[in-house]
Amino acid sequence: MRKKNQKTIGIYLLPAMLMVIVILYLPIFINLYESFFKWGAMSTKHTFVGIDNYVKMFQDEIFYVAIKNNLIFTVMSVVCQIGISLIIASVLESKFMRKSQNFFRTIYFIPSLLMVTVVGITCKMIVSPSIGVLNPMLERIGVDVSHIDLLGTASTATYTIAAMSQWQYIGYTVILFIVAIQNIPEDLYEAADIDGASAVKKFMYITLPEIKDTILINTIITVTGSIREYDEVFVTTNGGPGHATETLATYLYKVGFRNDQMGYASALAFFIFIVTFIIGLLQMKGYNLDEQN
Amino acid sequence: MKKRILALMLTAALTVSLAAGCGSGGDGGSKSDGDDITLTFLDKHPEEEYKGYFEDAIADFEEANPGVHIEYENISDQAIKEKLAVLASGGDLPDIFFAWGGECLNRFSRAGRLLDLTPYMDEDSEWRDSFLPSFLSSSVLDDKNYAVPYRSSVLYWLYNKKVFADNKLEVPTTWDEFVEVCDTLKAADMTPIAFGNSDQWYTMWYVGQFNANYVDQAVRMADYNPASGEFTDEGYLKSIQTLLDINDAGYFGDNVNSKDYYQVREEFAAGKYGLILDATSQFSFYTDAMGDDAYGYFKIPHPSDAAGDEVESIVTGGSENYAISAECENPDMAVKFLKFMTEKEQAMKQTTETGLPNAVIGGITEDNAGKMIADAYVTAEDYTAIAEWLDQCVDGNVANTYMASLQEGLDGKSAEDILKDVQAAAKEVAEANE
Structure with missing residues (x-):
């Protein structure tokens, strides 16, 4: 009977497994295989080049610019979408804010419902030195704006896009944190109140440890999202000026579909996969640790 | 038993639909x-x-x-x-x-x-x-x-007739006259040329035209061919430098990398600039926005030191x-x-x-x-040769390198460094096409 059951389970699992193998694992291996060749979508030649594409990747200046930009996105996202949004969530959950919590929660959350294209184009128009509203406002308060072109200058463009991204998604993590904080038993806080703990102490010794799972998951979502960063950059600067705002994903896309260097693009794609895979492993490890605790 | 048959049928149905899903990508073309x-x-x-x-x-x-x-x-x-x-x-x-x-x-x-x-x-x-x-x-x-x-x-310079009349300007026929027009407009506190390059491609119209002015036809064709591109002729450097000089002289105005072509052509139509480089295929936009009488066109003067063998006869x-x-x-x-x-x-x-x-x-x-x-x-009948759009007539890798580096050039990168990037891309493409 047990054997029969196992067979049935196997048969039920087969379609899903096939689907995962064909749609997920197979492309990864095909991608790895293709990264050892020099080829283009439009050319008939398919030359084996060994690890040349990987060597080229590590010698490519733009690759490092992209990594640097991904790191900027990662750091800013973790600081804002984990750090700041955690503070906002706990402030909103505090007793004196409970009444107006709904209002603020909605205000913070609405941007994350907007399409990236809408946010990107709006941001582009706001910071545009010729038609935007930011520069005239800065000028009003006495700032010399003649050289302020946030998206058009290499040194400021990445930070501007990252800031826009934070504005959009901070509310989303705030909501997740609020839900987690609401699940903390109220008696813990009451006990702390009796002991005379301050708000900061309650946050440090009750809130933080109780929601560490949510923090972990949000961090992983935020970090992997930053590594795959594509759409915000594509809509606002498309990697420019020059390659100043290029991320791994935008660069991979350009290399593959504009420069038609599919082999090199495959190598870049495999690199992104490895990085996100390692973070994924850490995620699983994080879960295990929690279970052991 | 019944359950088992049901399970088998379900599995078969799912597997078939999966296979069908995989196969459906292949019929994008014609069907009879x-x-x-x-x-x-x-x-x-x-x-x-x-x-x-x-x-x-x-x-x-x-x-x-x-x-x-x-x-x-x-x-x-x-x-x-x-x-x-x-x-x-x-x-x-x-x-x-x-x-x-x-x-x-x-x-x-x-x-x-x-x-x-x-x-x-x-x-x-x-x-x-x-x-x-x-x-x-x-x-x-x-x-x-x-x-x-x-x-x-075909590419021409378009000018706003009112702006020219207000500043008592004549339509330029030589490069020096063209520069003079720009200087006069600048002195009158107006940005002479409508130019925005956040999309990167607009520089290619300029550089493509200058390349055709500076570089001999045979050299250009060899360089534009992905199998033999080198871009070592000094004309390519002069061509990039000409664009950067226009930018450095302030004829494009400020913040060129955060404006795009569509924005500046609207602004040109609204009388904010004196000149814009544009193609005949876009003339209908200006006719609709300004009326046929409000703007005019003139042939693109070539830089004074340009001496390519088609300098007088070619247009982009x-x-x-x-x-x-x-x-x-x-x-x-x-x-x-x-x-x-x-x-x-x-x-x-x-x-x-x-x-x-x-x-x-x-x-x-x-x-x-x-x-x-x-x-x-x-007017175009005066020309005997057409220089294809630069971003279309070279390999994608070369074109994208050109565009990205030129965008950096408008932000301070030197013409030599830009050309080095282009040469490196051309070399890579040539090796791949050997």
Whole structure:
């Protein structure tokens, strides 16, 4: 009977497994295989080049610019979408804010419902030195704006896009944190109140440890999202000026579909996969640790 | 037992649907269902002022050819470049599709992805002879025709007549006069030239024209060929430097990397600038926005020190074409459709209804194109050579490197460093195409 059951389970699992193998694992291996060749979508030649594409990747200046930009996105996202949004969530959950919590929660959350294209184009128009509203406002308060072109200058463009991204998604993590904080038993806080703990102490010794799972998951979502960063950059600067705002994903896309260097693009794609895979492993490890605790 | 049979059936159903899902990607091309023929057509005219004409033309063709259906997909300019690359890599090209001339088309031709139209043109030489030769030539590779032009364009300087009159300016005919005009406008606190490069491609119009002025034809052709590109001629450096000098002199104004072409041409039409570099295919925009009397055009003066062998006789321009996939199952019908779209009557209708200049001999008249475009085409007869759009006539890697580095150039990078980037990209492309 047990054997029969196992067979049935196997048969039920087969379609899903096939689907995962064909749609997920197979492309990864095909991608790895293709990264050892020099080829283009439009050319008939398919030359084996060994690890040349990987060597080229590590010698490519733009690759490092992209990594640097991904790191900027990662750091800013973790600081804002984990750090700041955690503070906002706990402030909103505090007793004196409970009444107006709904209002603020909605205000913070609405941007994350907007399409990236809408946010990107709006941001582009706001910071545009010729038609935007930011520069005239800065000028009003006495700032010399003649050289302020946030998206058009290499040194400021990445930070501007990252800031826009934070504005959009901070509310989303705030909501997740609020839900987690609401699940903390109220008696813990009451006990702390009796002991005379301050708000900061309650946050440090009750809130933080109780929601560490949510923090972990949000961090992983935020970090992997930053590594795959594509759409915000594509809509606002498309990697420019020059390659100043290029991320791994935008660069991979350009290399593959504009420069038609599919082999090199495959190598870049495999690199992104490895990085996100390692973070994924850490995620699983994080879960295990929690279970052991 | 019943449960087991049910489970097996469910599994089989899921597996079959999975297999069906995997297989459905392969039928992007034409289909023949009994006597009915379906052709897929990918185009790049989604703008309100254009798309109606193309949809009507397709409907007319379908009406004249019962049983023929054309599945029309119409996407933006930038999107189509990438979509074609994606479709090409998936082996799933549409039956009929839009393509620029030069290398943009040659890479498809070289890879054997396009239907050779030469036999059809040999059979119907009238069709071949109906096109303006300089525009038909941009889709020829190894003496074979791979596409037909339906739209043509030539680059000119446009000027705002009121701005010129207010500043007592004459239309410049030499480079020095051109610089003088810019200086006068600048002194009058006006940005002389409408220019925005956040999309990166706009610099290519300038540099493509300057390359044609500075570099000899044979050298240029060798460098634009992906198999032999080196870009070592000093003309390329001078060409980039000329663009950077214009920028450094302040003729483009500030913050050029955060404005785009569409923004600045609106601003030009509103009288914010004196000059804009634009193509005849866009003249209809200015006519609509300003009226024919409010703007004028003049031939692009070449830099004083330019001494390429075609310096006096060449202008940047080019054709936009329709090609047929080599995998098209109904090539005869697809060719018939192209003939329909490019026959003189239809081509003239295209210009009348959309303002898009056609590429047919005698197809541009004052009646269908308006006085300004008709005049511009008469003026263009002074030119004997057309320099294809630079971003279309070189390999994608070289073009993208050119564009990205030039954008950095407008932000301070030197002409030497920009050219070094281009040379490195050209070298890489040449090695790949050996």
